[in-house]
Amino acid sequence: xxxxxxxxxxxxxxxxxxxxxxxxxxxxxxxxxxxxxxxxxxxxxxxxxxxxxxxxxxxxxxxxxxxxxxxxxxxxxxxxxxxxxxxxxxxxxxxxxxxxxxxxxxxxxxxxxxxxxxxxxxxxxxxxxxxxxxxxxxxxxxxxxxxxxxxxxxxxxxxxxxxxxxxxxxxxxxxxxxxxxxxxxxxxxxxxxxxxxxxxxxxxxxxxxxxxxxxxxxxxxxxxxxxxxxxxxxxxxxxxxxxxxxxxxxxxxxxxxxxxxxxxxxxxxxxxxxxxxxxxxxxxxxxxxxxxxxxxxxxxxxxxxxxxxxxxxxxxxxxxxxxxxxxxxxxxxxxxxxxxxxxxxxxxxxxxxxxxxxxxxxxxxxxxxxxxxxxxxxxxxxxxxxxxxxxxxxxxxxxxxxx
Amino acid sequence: xxxxxxxxxxxxxxxxxxxxxxxxxxxxxxxxxxxxxxxxxxxxxxxxxxxxxxxxxxxxxxxxxxxxxxxxxxxxxxxxxxxxxxxxxxxxxxxxxxxxxxxxxxxxxxxxxxxxxxxxxxxxxxxxxxxxxxxxxxxxxxxxxxxxxxxxxxxxxxxxxxxxxxxxxxxxxxxxxxxxxxxxxxxxxxxxxxxxxxxxxxxxxxxxxxxxxxxxxxxxxxxxxxxxxxxxxxxxxxxxxxxxxxxxxxxxxxxxxxxxxxxxxxxxxxxxxxxxxxxxxxxxxxxxxxxxxxxxxxxxxxxxxxxxxxxxxxxxxxxxxxxxxxxxxxxxxxxxxxxxxxxxxxxxxxxxxxxxxxxxxxxxxxxxxxxxxxxxxxxxxxxxxxxxxxxxxxxxxxxxxxx
Numbered sequence: 001x002x003x004x005x006x007x008x009x010x011x012x013x014x015x016x017x018x019x020x021x022x023x024x025x026x027x028x029x030x031x032x033x034x035x036x037x038x039x040x041x042x043x044x045x046x047x048x049x050x051x052x053x054x055x056x057x058x059x060x061x062x063x064x065x066x067x068x069x070x071x072x073x074x075x076x077x078x079x080x081x082x083x084x085x086x087x088x089x090x091x092x093x094x095x096x097x098x099x100x101x102x103x104x105x106x107x108x109x110x111x112x113x114x115x116x117x118x119x120x121x122x123x124x125x126x127x128x129x130x131x132x133x134x135x136x137x138x139x140x141x142x143x144x145x146x147x148x149x150x151x152x153x154x155x156x157x158x159x160x161x162x163x164x165x166x167x168x169x170x171x172x173x174x175x176x177x178x179x180x181x182x183x184x185x186x187x188x189x190x191x192x193x194x195x196x197x198x199x200x201x202x203x204x205x206x207x208x209x210x211x212x213x214x215x216x217x218x219x220x221x222x223x224x225x226x227x228x229x230x231x232x233x234x235x236x237x238x239x240x241x242x243x244x245x246x247x248x249x250x251x252x253x254x255x256x257x258x259x260x261x262x263x264x265x266x267x268x269x270x271x272x273x274x275x276x277x278x279x280x281x282x283x284x285x286x287x288x289x290x291x292x293x294x295x296x297x298x299x300x301x302x303x304x305x306x307x308x309x310x311x312x313x314x315x316x317x318x319x320x321x322x323x324x325x326x327x328x329x330x331x332x333x334x335x336x337x338x339x340x341x342x343x344x345x346x347x348x349x350x351x352x353x354x355x356x357x358x359x360x361x362x363x364x365x366x367x368x369x370x371x372x373x374x375x376x377x378x379x380x381x382x383x384x385x386x387x388x389x390x391x392x393x394x395x396x397x398x399x400x401x402x403x
Numbered sequence: 404x405x406x407x408x409x410x411x412x413x414x415x416x417x418x419x420x421x422x423x424x425x426x427x428x429x430x431x432x433x434x435x436x437x438x439x440x441x442x443x444x445x446x447x448x449x450x451x452x453x454x455x456x457x458x459x460x461x462x463x464x465x466x467x468x469x470x471x472x473x474x475x476x477x478x479x480x481x482x483x484x485x486x487x488x489x490x491x492x493x494x495x496x497x498x499x500x501x502x503x504x505x506x507x508x509x510x511x512x513x514x515x516x517x518x519x520x521x522x523x524x525x526x527x528x529x530x531x532x533x534x535x536x537x538x539x540x541x542x543x544x545x546x547x548x549x550x551x552x553x554x555x556x557x558x559x560x561x562x563x564x565x566x567x568x569x570x571x572x573x574x575x576x577x578x579x580x581x582x583x584x585x586x587x588x589x590x591x592x593x594x595x596x597x598x599x600x601x602x603x604x605x606x607x608x609x610x611x612x613x614x615x616x617x618x619x620x621x622x623x624x625x626x627x628x629x630x631x632x633x634x635x636x637x638x639x640x641x642x643x644x645x646x647x648x649x650x651x652x653x654x655x656x657x658x659x660x661x662x663x664x665x666x667x668x669x670x671x672x673x674x675x676x677x678x679x680x681x682x683x684x685x686x687x688x689x690x691x692x693x694x695x696x697x698x699x700x701x702x703x704x705x706x707x708x709x710x711x712x713x714x715x716x717x718x719x720x721x722x723x724x725x726x727x728x729x730x731x732x733x734x735x736x737x738x739x740x741x742x743x744x745x746x747x748x749x750x751x752x753x754x755x756x757x758x759x760x761x762x763x764x765x766x767x768x769x770x771x772x773x774x775x776x777x778x779x780x781x782x783x784x785x786x787x788x789x790x791x792x793x794x795x796x797x798x799x800x801x802x803x804x805x806x
Binding site for chain 2: 011014015020038040041043044052053054055056057059060064065066067068069070071072073074075076077078079080094097098160161163164165167168170171172173176267268269271272275288289290291292293294295297298299300301302387388389390391392393394395396397398400401402
């Protein structure tokens with residue numbers, strides 16, 4: 001029988017549209033098992049653990065939790081905090097003091113690393129702790145996972161946004177640059193390709209962190225599309241790098257978090273730079289840039305049904321695995337082979353998703369490095385779900401009567 | 404009986420989520436009336452008229468038109484073009500050449516001005532032309548109108564965005580600045596106040612073009628909210644001006660259209676400036692700025708039902724009025740008095756909505772000039788429709804066990 005004790009759960013890193021599904025999935029699953037006594041939530045992740053800012057999740061009603069599940073952002077509050085070795089020791093003391101035997105941390109690779117540090121500490125001194133990472137990141141860059149909860153809904157948002165933006169740009173022709181989140185991996189920027197219904201739909205160009213970005217190539221690419229269609233919609237990852245691997249956006253950002261990551265979002269500087277450089281290199285006059293910003297991860301009401309369901313499941317599965325013989329680990333999403341979309345959830349060691357992230361595979365990027373491949377579209381389509389239907393006029397011309 | 408002849412319709416100015424409802428409303432209404440023979444669409448507004456780039460809207464199926472009605476942006480294409488006196492004369496020659504007796508121009512105050520110029524030309528030479536302006540603008544700044552088609556859906560988008568952003572900012576505390584469209588009037592920025600469900604919800608501060616903006620006041624206001632709540636969400640209009648009435652954003656923009664309007668959207672410069680000035684004036688370190696950009700007017704799937712219905716009706720009503728004895732004019736939306744929301748559509752002269760725009764009335768802005776009043780919320784709520792439901796944890800604390 002599983003060890004009796006209390007459970008602690010926290011949320012970490014950037015919020016998503018469905019991270020609360022994972023929280024609620026874990027909490028409601030935990031309530032079914034007698035081995036789990038207290039169900040505590042840590043406010044603002046690692047920070048809340050160090051401050052002992054815990055709330056009683058047994059005091060929440062089921063209806064209240066379901067409302068939270070359908071709400072974007074992190075209901076417990078989040079943080080970007082990597083514990084120092086001293087803090088790890090303190091966290092561990094706190095877990096002991098509250099008789100925490102089940103610890104769940106919902107987040108990305110940095111959060112998996114934090115969970116791994118705590119787990120190592122517990123193992124070293126023989127403290128029985130089921131320590132679990134629950135995957136979440138709109139960047140979709142967790143190793144071992146086919147995809148991650150949060151990505152599908154963000155993909156749905158950015159694809160919808162570019163779909164509308166293409167219509168807008170076709171109506172008022174010019175060049176439109178849309179800057180999309182994704183620090184290390186281009187998956188989310190690539191997902192804007194779902195906006196295409198007809199062959200001439202935008203995004204017409206896609207620039208990813210996986211390929212070096214050249215201003216001259218960019219200007220030539222845009223000029224070519226502009227000549228063909230009379231307008232051009234470009235999706236650019238905030239994480240694009242130059243030939244030397246330096247972040248183009250980092251020229252404007254001095255701010256870093258405790259994991260050493262530069263601030264990329266919450267500023268329009270990269271989009272404005274790209275617009276300015278394009279105007280300097282081409283005769284194109286109407287150039288606009290939008291940075292989708294935090295709307296990508298927190299816009300209420302734009303959620304992928306598949307993503308919400310999977311986010312709920314990884315929370316439930318983590319609790320069930322924690323009660324079994326597996327000890328600690330992370331829940332990994334694997335896609336079932338075959339035509340129909342389906343996934344399985346498997347346990348992997350914490351270290352397998354911690355620290356390093358994964359990138360877009362070469363098979364998903366076109367040879368020119370400015371678009372995705374059909375293989376990527378096949379991969380991403382079921383994750384974002386069906387997008388809004390778009391109508392277009394047939395535009396049958398009236399013969400000109402001018403002299 | 405109404406004069407027999409052809410009809411021409413065009414779309415002008417910034418696209419909206421429902422401008423195609425007005426187009427389709429007018430076209431389907433026109434098909435019911437024998438006096439209207441050809442139903443032509445001008446591509447890209449005034450530009451398409453001058454180029455005789457006309458399409459046959461009788462060749463579109465009803466199902467196709469309905470799909471277009473539900474699609475954001477301008478299906479005919481749009482333009483920001485004010486015709487010169489020579490161009491007005493040419494437009495008039497073209498209308499005669501195509502036997503256009505019914506002309507409809509969907510747009511804002513600049514479009515009404517263009518329609519008025521053409522109408523004056525026709526009157527001067529005794530050419531029988533029913534010349535109509537159909538209202539549209541997310542800025543909600545057309546005179547005589549209680550509100551304008553396009554505004555409700557944009558209000559719905561920005562309020563949803565700030566609702567999600569408040570959750571995001573509460574989860575990762577700091578200051579968040581959201582820059583909202585609205586060149587001369589603050590209605591759309593003000594509509595972000597609909598995001599508030601509980602008293603401490605954002606936006607906590609709202610800055611409008613109707614009140615002079617001071618960086619020092621802004622810094623003091625944010626500091627005060629930050630001290631009270633630990634985070635702060637600010638909605639700022641792109642059209643904010645300094646004490647001298649100069650656009651703060653204009654410092655970054657050299658680009659103007661043929662109506663003399665500076666480019667405000669499609670750049671993150673204003674948000675970045677506000678963030679930078681706030682960091683310089685306060686000890687606050689985490690400051691982020693998002694500029695909602697073109698998503699506000701073109702995001703598919705986020706539409707106010709009331710707005711879509713009214714946009715359809717103004718198109719239908721314009722055609723019906725054009726066939727009556729009223730000659731030319733614009734369709735104006737009036738709100739019915741009383742508790743239940745309802746509107747009527749009335750004819751007004753073209754000049755009554757052309758050129759000058761209207762501003763937020765004083766009764767809608769609080770005394771401090773950094774928020775809206777309950778009267779504004781009552782005004783705007785029915786236009787945006789019910790927003791997504793938000794769940795929140797009760798957060799019952801666990802007593803601390805630290806020594």
